Amino acid sequence: MLALATSYPFLGIFWSMLIFFAWLIWIWIAITVLIDLFRRHDISGWGKAAWVIFVIVLPFLGVLCYLIAYHTGMAERSEKSAKASQAQFDDYVRQAAGTDSPATQIAKAKELLDHGTIDQAEFDAIKAKALA
Numbered sequence: 533m534l535a536l537a538t539s540y541p542f543l544g545i546f547w548s549m550l551i552f553f554a555w556l557i558w559i560w561i562a563i564t565v566l567i568d569l570f571r572r573h574d575i576s577g578w579g580k581a582a583w584v585i586f587v588i589v590l591p592f593l594g595v596l597c598y599l600i601a602y603h604t605g606m607a608e609r610s611e612k613s614a615k616a617s618q619a620q621f622d623d624y625v626r627q628a629a630g631t632d633s634p635a636t637q638i639a640k641a642k643e644l645l646d647h648g649t650i651d652q653a654e655f656d657a658i659k660a661k662a663l664a
Contacts, residue, residue, distance in 0.1 A: 637662040
């Protein structure tokens with residue numbers, strides 16, 4: 533048992549872990565590049581196909597070339613996507629939470645009453661419901 537422990541020293545374990553995690557990070561970057569490539573609307577289908585072939589045939593060179601050439605665009609597209617997702621989530625939360633206070637509901641009903649969209653009885657019903 534002792535001979536097994538000495539046949540794979542600590543630096544060997546450390547090196548193996550370093551290589552494994554570097555490989556995982558590289559795969560993550562390659563997937564990020566491919567996702568960004570397919571999100572783009574400014575490149576034609578043939579351009580996307582050429583980049584995909586380049587990334588698959590010469591993976592390290594293809595990913596590095598794409599990152600060097602389009603790094604600012606990747607950040608802008610990612611930021612735009614994150615902001616759109618956050619805005620959509622915020623709208624959903626506002627809609628689901630029903631943030632209209634009774635005062636806001638009554639003010640909207642009064643505006644509808646003033647424009648003649650609803651009559652006094654409907655306004656009174658909306659006001660009673662808001663205050664209930």
